[in-house]
Amino acid sequence: MIKLSNCHTHSVFCDGKDTIEHMAQRARDFGLVSLGFSGHGRQTNNAFGIQSEPDYAAEVRRVAALHEGRMKIWLGVEQDYFGYCSVPYDYRLGAVHYLDGQDGVNHPIDHSEVCFERMLREGFGGDALAMARAYYDRVVAMCQKNRPDVVVHYDLICKFNEDNRFFDESDPAYMDVSLQALEAICDGQRLLEVNTGAIARGRRTRPYPDYPQLLRWRELGGRVILGSDCHDAEKLTCGFEEALALIRRAGFKSVWRLGEGSELFEEDTL
Numbered sequence: 001m002i003k004l005s006n007c008h009t010h011s012v013f014c015d016g017k018d019t020i021e022h023m024a025q026r027a028r029d030f031g032l033v034s035l036g037f038s039g040h041g042r043q044t045n046n047a048f049g050i051q052s053e054p055d056y057a058a059e060v061r062r063v064a065a066l067h068e069g070r071m072k073i074w075l076g077v078e079q080d081y082f083g084y085c086s087v088p089y090d091y092r093l094g095a096v097h098y099l100d101g102q103d104g105v106n107h108p109i110d111h112s113e114v115c116f117e118r119m120l121r122e123g124f125g126g127d128a129l130a131m132a133r134a135y136y137d138r139v140v141a142m143c144q145k146n147r148p149d150v151v152v153h154y155d156l157i158c159k160f161n162e163d164n165r166f167f168d169e170s171d172p173a174y175m176d177v178s179l180q181a182l183e184a185i186c187d188g189q190r191l192l193e194v195n196t197g198a199i200a201r202g203r204r205t206r207p208y209p210d211y212p213q214l215l216r217w218r219e220l221g222g223r224v225i226l227g228s229d230c231h232d233a234e235k236l237t238c239g240f241e242e243a244l245a246l247i248r249r250a251g252f253k254s255v256w257r258l259g260e261g262s263e264l265f266e267e268d269t270l
């Protein structure tokens with residue numbers, strides 16, 4: 001049986017809508033057994049992210065104490081390739097949100113469709129495969145550099161690509177690039193997030209990563225965890241049923257989540 005949990009949430013300390021206290025209360029209402037806060041960490045390429053990590057950490061610990069014994073709350077961070085941490089976190093999500101284009105500009109990947117189009121056109125001369133290569137190379141580099149516990153929104157490069165609008169995700173050349181990076185980052189321990197954030201925002205109808213990537217991850221012996229990349233407490237579990245269906249379809253026998261006690265991650269049999 002699956003116990004509800006969410007390792008990927010954002011609050012008013014970064015770009016989320018709700019306070020830590022409100023999100024924790026809603027998580028209790030939804031029946032979560034554990035909850036992780038994963039505010040966007042500080043990064044060297046721009047000023048985005050949590051402005052005061054000590055204040056953020058103190059607030060998560062304060063709210064965790066309010067729920068002790070009923071729902072475990074973990075202090076996490078979503079760390080970009082360019083990220084750095086100044087306080088110790090219980091766990092770190094690893095993500096790539098920016099790409100250096102051939103035009104010398106550091107482009108945001110998931111900020112808006114306009115920015116994404118500009119990155120493809122001006123940063124990569126319209127060559128989507130070159131852009132995808134640069135993206136997945138950076139995912140591998142991020143894992144080597146930051147050694148995250150969980151890799152999140154693995155194929156974020158597809159965020160604005162519903163119906164293959166910018167490139168064909170079934171193109172064998174694209175698929176090769178995307179699957180080979182999985183082989184490079186799978187160490188048997190690291191978790192791959194099945195992320196429903198773009199479903200919550202009405203941007204995509206499928207979780208990240210897509211089925212072929214999940215299938216390969218399972219073949220590699222990888223482990224998966226659910227995350228809704230939640231920026232709105234009402235969507236704490238949005239898309240989890242679709243994500244679980246996809247995980248089952250890819251042949252996984254279990255799914256991981258944040259622990260209820262002293263163990264950071266625990267496994268539920270499907």
Ligand SMILES: [Zn+2]
Nearest residue numbers: 078095097153
């Ligand atoms: Zn992210």
Ligand SMILES: [Zn+2]
Nearest residue numbers: 008010078229
């Ligand atoms: Zn996030």
